[in-house]
Amino acid sequence: MRRPIWILLAGCLAVALAVEVTARLAFDRGSKIQRRMAEEYQTARTIGTGAPDGRTRVLFVGNSLLDEDVRFDRLHDAVAAHWDARRFVVEQTFYYDWYYALKRLFREGARPDVVVLMLSTRQWLRTETRGDYSAYYLMGTRDLPEAVRDLNLNATQAANLAFANVSKFWGARAEMRNFLIGHVMPDLGRLMAFSSTADTTPLVDDAVELDARERIARLNALVSGHGGRLLIVLPVLAEPRDGSAGFMRAAQAEHVSTLRPVPSGTFGLHLYRDAGFHLNPQGAAAFTEQLIPALRRAAAPDPDPAPQAVTPPSVGPAPASARDYGRGVS
Amino acid sequence: MFFDTPIYAAFLALVVLAYWRLGWRRQNVLLLVASYVFYGWWDPRFLALIGASTIIDFYCARAIAGSTDARRRRVLLAISLVINIGFLAAFKYFNFFMDSFAATLEAMGFHHAPVAVLQILLPPGISFYTFQEVAYIVDVYKGKLEPADSLVDYALFISLFPHLIAGPIQRPSHLLPQVQNPRRFDSERCFSGLLLILSGLIRKTVIADNCALLADAAFSGRLGTPNLAVVAIGTYAFAWQIYGDFSGYSDIARGSAQLLGFHFMVNFRQPYLATSLQDFWRRWHISLSTWLRDYLYIPLGGSRDGERRTYRNLLLTMLIGGLWHGANWTFVVWGGIHGAGLSIERFVRRVFGRAEEGSASLTSAGAWASRIVVFHLVCLAWVFFRASSMRDAFVFLRGLGTLAWLPEYGIAFRFLALFSVPLFLIDLFNEARGEEYLFETAPDMRRVAAGVAMMAVVALLAANQLNAFIYFRF
Numbered sequence: 001m002r003r004p005i006w007i008l009l010a011g012c013l014a015v016a017l018a019v020e021v022t023a024r025l026a027f028d029r030g031s032k033i034q035r036r037m038a039e040e041y042q043t044a045r046t047i048g049t050g051a052p053d054g055r056t057r058v059l060f061v062g063n064s065l066l067d068e069d070v071r072f073d074r075l076h077d078a079v080a081a082h083w084d085a086r087r088f089v090v091e092q093t094f095y096y097d098w099y100y101a102l103k104r105l106f107r108e109g110a111r112p113d114v115v116v117l118m119l120s121t122r123q124w125l126r127t128e129t130r131g132d133y134s135a136y137y138l139m140g141t142r143d144l145p146e147a148v149r150d151l152n153l154n155a156t157q158a159a160n161l162a163f164a165n166v167s168k169f170w171g172a173r174a175e176m177r178n179f180l181i182g183h184v185m186p187d188l189g190r191l192m193a194f195s196s197t198a199d200t201t202p203l204v205d206d207a208v209e210l211d212a213r214e215r216i217a218r219l220n221a222l223v224s225g226h227g228g229r230l231l232i233v234l235p236v237l238a239e240p241r242d243g244s245a246g247f248m249r250a251a252q253a254e255h256v257s258t259l260r261p262v263p264s265g266t267f268g269l270h271l272y273r274d275a276g277f278h279l280n281p282q283g284a285a286a287f288t289e290q291l292i293p294a295l296r297r298a299a300a301p302d303p304d305p306a307p308q309a310v311t312p313p314s315v316g317p318a319p320a321s322a323r324d325y326g327r328g329v330s
Numbered sequence: 331m332f333f334d335t336p337i338y339a340a341f342l343a344l345v346v347l348a349y350w351r352l353g354w355r356r357q358n359v360l361l362l363v364a365s366y367v368f369y370g371w372w373d374p375r376f377l378a379l380i381g382a383s384t385i386i387d388f389y390c391a392r393a394i395a396g397s398t399d400a401r402r403r404r405v406l407l408a409i410s411l412v413i414n415i416g417f418l419a420a421f422k423y424f425n426f427f428m429d430s431f432a433a434t435l436e437a438m439g440f441h442h443a444p445v446a447v448l449q450i451l452l453p454p455g456i457s458f459y460t461f462q463e464v465a466y467i468v469d470v471y472k473g474k475l476e477p478a479d480s481l482v483d484y485a486l487f488i489s490l491f492p493h494l495i496a497g498p499i500q501r502p503s504h505l506l507p508q509v510q511n512p513r514r515f516d517s518e519r520c521f522s523g524l525l526l527i528l529s530g531l532i533r534k535t536v537i538a539d540n541c542a543l544l545a546d547a548a549f550s551g552r553l554g555t556p557n558l559a560v561v562a563i564g565t566y567a568f569a570w571q572i573y574g575d576f577s578g579y580s581d582i583a584r585g586s587a588q589l590l591g592f593h594f595m596v597n598f599r600q601p602y603l604a605t606s607l608q609d610f611w612r613r614w615h616i617s618l619s620t621w622l623r624d625y626l627y628i629p630l631g632g633s634r635d636g637e638r639r640t641y642r643n644l645l646l647t648m649l650i651g652g653l654w655h656g657a658n659w660t661f662v663v664w665g666g667i668h669g670a671g672l673s674i675e676r677f678v679r680r681v682f683g684r685a686e687e688g689s690a691s692l693t694s695a696g697a698w699a700s701r702i703v704v705f706h707l708v709c710l711a712w713v714f715f716r717a718s719s720m721r722d723a724f725v726f727l728r729g730l731g732t733l734a735w736l737p738e739y740g741i742a743f744r745f746l747a748l749f750s751v752p753l754f755l756i757d758l759f760n761e762a763r764g765e766e767y768l769f770e771t772a773p774d775m776r777r778v779a780a781g782v783a784m785m786a787v788v789a790l791l792a793a794n795q796l797n798a799f800i801y802f803r804f
Binding site for chain 2: 002003004005007008009011012014015016019154155156159160163169170173174176177180181184185187188190191194195196197
């Protein structure tokens with residue numbers, strides 16, 4: 001075979017190795033979001049591993065809704081006397097991301113007394129994950145076959161998931177690309193924010209109740225199997241018919257506490273930073289002040305799993321067909 | 331198995347390594363098994379369909395060639411065509427025709443007519459391998475081709491994995507002899523095959539998938555209600571997306587084939603530098619346009635029976651070509667625009683007594699004016715190709731009459747330029763030098779450097795989407 005072929009193959013291999021090494025050594029340090037995520041992951045995996053200090057160890061997990069709707073510094077300070085509260089946020093994540101992330105965290109030794117998961121009902125019910133990123137950062141290798149079944153992946157997608165699970169470059173390549181393009185076009189984020197829309201199609205409570213129950217039970221079994229308690233927080237969305245009533249009925253049937261500090265549809269649009277999905281700082285402050293007492297009550301030794309709010313009267317457009325959980329921003 | 335995934339890279343590497351260690355007959359068996367694994371990777375049930383049509387055509391062709399009875403030959407040809415087109419119609423067009431029939435009844439006042447709908451999956455690549463099978467059986471019938479002696483050879487000709495899903499549609503006279511004769515390892519062919527694969531990966535994962543982000547946002551309404559800027563962003567983005575996507579696929583297919591010692595026909599030659607629609611179709615999806623010419627346009631009469639018949643034949647060919655792409659009226663309209671455009675072009679050329687152009691100069695202002703007009707006509711047709719319904723297409727195009735501007739549109743245009751301008755410049759470079767891909771004729775070390783640079787660009791700038799190639803669905 002001619003020499004140039006070998007040089008070309010060696011060059012391509014060198015590029016592949018270089019990006020893998022760069023991803024492993026530099027990426028989590030170079031990107032602000034990755035650095036924050038890596039730090040939170042480290043604190044999450046060590047929760048409950050040290051000597052007990054008498055405080056309840058509470059792990060908050062979720063996506064951008066937890067990041068933006070909850071002022072965690074305020075919450076942390078408010079409960080610090082009784083709780084060792086830690087947070088692990090990964091944007092664009094859904095139920096299955098957290099099911100497998102918690103599985104991996106437990107396996108790595110994390111032992112929180114309480115796990116607080118904050119997702120919208122739609123995010124609970126969508127059968128997807130953050131893809132390659134989750135495969136590397138959130139999933140354990142031994143969970144991949146189960147994840148493939150849960151997510152109904154085809155053979156190509158399954159192979160991709162397995163590859164992303166072992167290659168940090170492959171898992172994080174979208175973020176690396178965004179990082180690079182973001183440097184070439186610093187205002188690109190503005191376009192992305194402009195062109196991303198949350199699915200605000202109303203949800204049908206009965207369908208949500210039916211679909212959510214198995215998932216709540218499964219996550220609850222995972223958490224309680226490792227000595228913890230599951231607590232669910234529902235965000236406040238602008239669309240009142242977010243399926244939360246049905247979701248809370250499902251949670252109640254599974255004896256899982258669900259907090260809805262502020263029912264959806266009750267905050268004015270001026271408290272949101274987008275079209276009714278993520279709160280702005282003012283909205284987050286208001287939401288957090290409602291969340292803190294609700295959390296204190298729910299995390300008390302003898303919790304009342306009953307829903308803590310009722311669904312406001314239905315208004316607005318007709319509900320989507322049952323079980324269509326569509327697309328959404330997280 | 332998509333071409334832009336690690337599993338395909340591993341699959342191709344394994345096949346190539348094993349392949350060149352075997353003798354010719356065993357190579358064919360290995361490739362056939364590998365091709366069926368590749369195809370069955372989507373859904374093993376699809377193998378039954380391709381297997382059945384392969385066996386039927388193989389024996390029909392042999393029976394046609396072995397018979398001197400004209401009537402029997404015609405019957406056998408008809409059986410083969412009916413089965414091939416029947417499979418295609420059942421899997422791809424049945425629901426489309428039934429829906430259209432129901433809509434017609436509805437329009438005539440027959441409400442809620444009971445119309446059957448099949449819940450079936452479209453087997454990937456069925457349009458491509460059906461066309462290849464039709465070409466084979468017709469060529470054998472016409473005596474242009476000897477039928478294959480070996481079922482393995484014929485099955486491999488139909489299913490060879492680099493072209494199986496989305497072409498290039500291979501002519502029997504070109505590919506079958508390559509299957510039937512020993513291939514020799516050619517390091518230059520291997521080297522350029524690797525470069526073609528890298529070039530294809532850039533076109534697909536860097537250019538097409540990034541442009542797709544904008545096209546999807548514009549066509550789905552995420553850039554706001556359609557206006558002139560949104561229509562321009564969406565249409566231009568889709569134009570570069572589909573070009574990058576399909577030419578990228580073709581490059582990877584051709585490159586993969588070259589690693590195995592095969593040669594596939596060129597499928598794209600700088601189509602957006604075309605100076606007329608006729609020129610465009612000599613540069614775009616060449617394997618399809620020449621197939622349509624040889625197996626549809628010419629059998630319909632071509633340009634032999636006068637001008638009016640020629641216009642009709644052009645229009646019919648392009649309408650059917652449009653429908654071949656997908657079971658939706660939007661594809662028919664897409665084909666109709668091209669068919670009408672080709673007919674008008676021919677009419678104008680005849681009225682003004684202008685000869686058909688050859689390759690236009692890159693420095694002529696007139697040629698550039700023609701290029702801009704043709705590009706925009708092609709873009710107009712792409713709107714129908716991309717839209718999910720006729721209504722969506724018209725709503726989108728209605729935005730042309732609305733002027734509005736937001737700063738985000740400027741960012742979108744810059745993002746589009748970031749990915750489309752390099753491809754345009756590469757096309758200019760290739761056109762000027764008469765090359766198929768960048769640095770095709772450069773010294774080896776420059777080609778190696780280009781290849782490594784392409785690998786780095788793919789690694790760092792590929793949009794992270796497990797997007798099927800657009801033509802996979804056809």
